[in-house]
Amino acid sequence: MLRIKKIRKEKKITQKEISITLKMKQQQYSRYEKCNNQLPIDTFIKIADYLNTDTNYLLGFTDDPRPLR
Numbered sequence: 001m002l003r004i005k006k007i008r009k010e011k012k013i014t015q016k017e018i019s020i021t022l023k024m025k026q027q028q029y030s031r032y033e034k035c036n037n038q039l040p041i042d043t044f045i046k047i048a049d050y051l052n053t054d055t056n057y058l059l060g061f062t063d064d065p066r067p068l069r
Helices: 002-010 015-021 026-033 041-050 055-059
Strands: none
Touching: 002 026, 002 055, 015 026, 015 041, 041 055
C-alpha cells in the first residue's frame, strides 16, 4: 500500500487525521499502510474516497490518481 502513504503525504494528511475520520486507532491505520494487516475492502474504499483518488491508482493499475467520478 505504498501509494496510500505516498498520496497521503502529498496531501499533507497525517495518519492521525485519517485514522480519526475512519474511526480507528492510528496504530491500526499505520499497520494497513505498512501492509502488516490485511486491509478490508470497505476500509480501502473509504481511504480512496478520503484521499480523493481512484482505487485503481492505489492498487497500481493506473498511474492517474484522479478519481473516476
